[in-house]
Amino acid sequence: MTELTLYHCPKTRGFHALWMLEEIGEPFEVRIVNIRDDIQSEAYGAVNPMRKVPALDVGGELITESPAICAWLADRYPEKGLAPAIDATGRGSYLRWLFFTGSVIEPSFIDKAMSRETPRQMAGWGDLASVKATLADALDGRDFLVGDKFTAADLMIGSTLNFMMNFNLLERVEPFAGYVGQLVERPAYKRAMAREAAFAG
Numbered sequence: 001m002t003e004l005t006l007y008h009c010p011k012t013r014g015f016h017a018l019w020m021l022e023e024i025g026e027p028f029e030v031r032i033v034n035i036r037d038d039i040q041s042e043a044y045g046a047v048n049p050m051r052k053v054p055a056l057d058v059g060g061e062l063i064t065e066s067p068a069i070c071a072w073l074a075d076r077y078p079e080k081g082l083a084p085a086i087d088a089t090g091r092g093s094y095l096r097w098l099f100f101t102g103s104v105i106e107p108s109f110i111d112k113a114m115s116r117e118t119p120r121q122m123a124g125w126g127d128l129a130s131v132k133a134t135l136a137d138a139l140d141g142r143d144f145l146v147g148d149k150f151t152a153a154d155l156m157i158g159s160t161l162n163f164m165m166n167f168n169l170l171e172r173v174e175p176f177a178g179y180v181g182q183l184v185e186r187p188a189y190k191r192a193m194a195r196e197a198a199f200a201g
């Protein structure tokens, strides 16, 4: 029996965790949850009371929130080299960027999608212009956010920026386009995409 079971719906944020599992390369199972109906079932409410995908079942313990799933996997399998060690230079930057997706990038783009502006002093994420400028500065002339190695932070940020570009919420311009362009060439990304295609039948 595999230790890892991913609750996932194709073409959703569940992809972050699917890609991460492919990067890890350990056996895992996928349970498809239809976000139109299955997600409202009592059974799924016990998996994630927020009724969102993804969720990762790790031998009975349930982890939700994509960055938490990615962080847990990177730390559980340190030999895969997807996170700086806890005492290594770069660990702080890695955590900063890992948290940046859920707490800063996502809400700022949702503001844009909803054509609204949250006053920046009230918004923990500041404003979209600052978010884009901060990311552009961090990515300018670099392949990865932390040092010269791909980490789970690149996966979360790259996957999120890719979503934003696909939904026309982020312009396909440098440095974002080049950064995402090289990440989607990774074999694990392609394996995750092949699974998505198979799920879609």
Ligand SMILES: N[C@@H](CCC(=O)N[C@@H](CS)C(=O)NCC(=O)O)C(=O)O
Pocket: 011, 012, 013, 014, 035, 039, 051, 052, 053, 054, 064, 065, 066, 067, 102
């Ligand atoms: N904060 C969550 C967000 C997950 C999320 O928003 N999932 C969406 C799919 S993209 C979902 O499950 N929606 C179903 C619903 O709200 O009914 C994470 O980062 O994992």
